[in-house]
Amino acid sequence: QHFRGRKNRCYKLAVRSVRRAFVKSTKARREKKRFLRALWITRIEAASLEHGLKYPAFISNLLKSQVELNRKMIADLAIYEPKTFKSLAALAQRRRQEGFLAALGDGKEPEGIFSRIVHHY
Amino acid sequence: VAKTSLTSPPWPEVKLPDPVEEAKYHAEVVQKVNKMIATGQYGRLFAVVHFASKQWKITSEDLIMMDNVLEAECGDRIRMEKVLLVGADDFTLIGRPLLGKDLVRVEATVIEKTESWPKINMRFWKRHNYQRKKIITNPQTVLRINTIEIFPCLS
Numbered sequence: 001q002h003f004r005g006r007k008n009r010c011y012k013l014a015v016r017s018v019r020r021a022f023v024k025s026t027k028a029r030r031e032k033k034r035f036l037r038a039l040w041i042t043r044i045e046a047a048s049l050e051h052g053l054k055y056p057a058f059i060s061n062l063l064k065s066q067v068e069l070n071r072k073m074i075a076d077l078a079i080y081e082p083k084t085f086k087s088l089a090a091l092a093q094r095r096r097q098e099g100f101l102a103a104l105g106d107g108k109e110p111e112g113i114f115s116r117i118v119h120h121y
Numbered sequence: 122v123a124k125t126s127l128t129s130p131p132w133p134e135v136k137l138p139d140p141v142e143e144a145k146y147h148a149e150v151v152q153k154v155n156k157m158i159a160t161g162q163y164g165r166l167f168a169v170v171h172f173a174s175k176q177w178k179i180t181s182e183d184l185i186m187m188d189n190v191l192e193a194e195c196g197d198r199i200r201m202e203k204v205l206l207v208g209a210d211d212f213t214l215i216g217r218p219l220l221g222k223d224l225v226r227v228e229a230t231v232i233e234k235t236e237s238w239p240k241i242n243m244r245f246w247k248r249h250n251y252q253r254k255k256i257i258t259n260p261q262t263v264l265r266i267n268t269i270e271i272f273p274c275l276s
Contacts, residue, residue, distance in 0.1 A: 019245055019252065022241050022243035022245075022254070023244065023245045025243075026241075026243055029240075065217065067217060068205065068218040069176065069205060073169055073178060073206075081167070081213075083213070084208050087213060087215070097135045097137060098137070100130070100132050101135075104130065
């Protein structure tokens, strides 16, 4: 790396390695965005696990409660503003519980036909 | 009906607190925060602003550099709308998704309008005698955030 050996002295070898370096830097500029997003996601996951929530639950509940912060911001907030991140986690947890209650509906079960208990006498 | 694995849902049963009591508690908290803002008991304010298709976490006396051109001369004052979050030490105001313009005011001035360092864009295919080299300089603007103010008009 960094033009080891004769690549930093001899013109022909240097030309080839500098060309490869330019090409790699152009391709890496596109991959950097993917890499950084994965880094933010792992950071958010670690921070939300400290507050007892998993990452998919956290993100989906935040989006459902109409808070549109992107992952870079949430990761930065989790690093520099722990209290704000805690309040966001509490918001997501509350929205999750409301979602569960909404999914249950009445709380009663319909009477089954095949699942009725039949007594033999 | 007999109990199977699908009678009760897989998540643990949770009970929400009483909505009336909750509404009272919420009103109390809002009153407290309003009083705090009105008396001015906050230290440094930070805000999350959506600007130039990116989100920035800014405080006062902050420098921000963006990769595009703004149609404002150097030294112009700019008011940033689209504030997503405002916070201080004891309280934060989370917008859904934006906060009202009568709540927050973010002021910035344009300092510099330069070009970026010359980036090299090169494409090369082996054994096909194909290489293209292009030098790109993006225009950049530098803004300095002067103040972030909040007004006590919560409800």
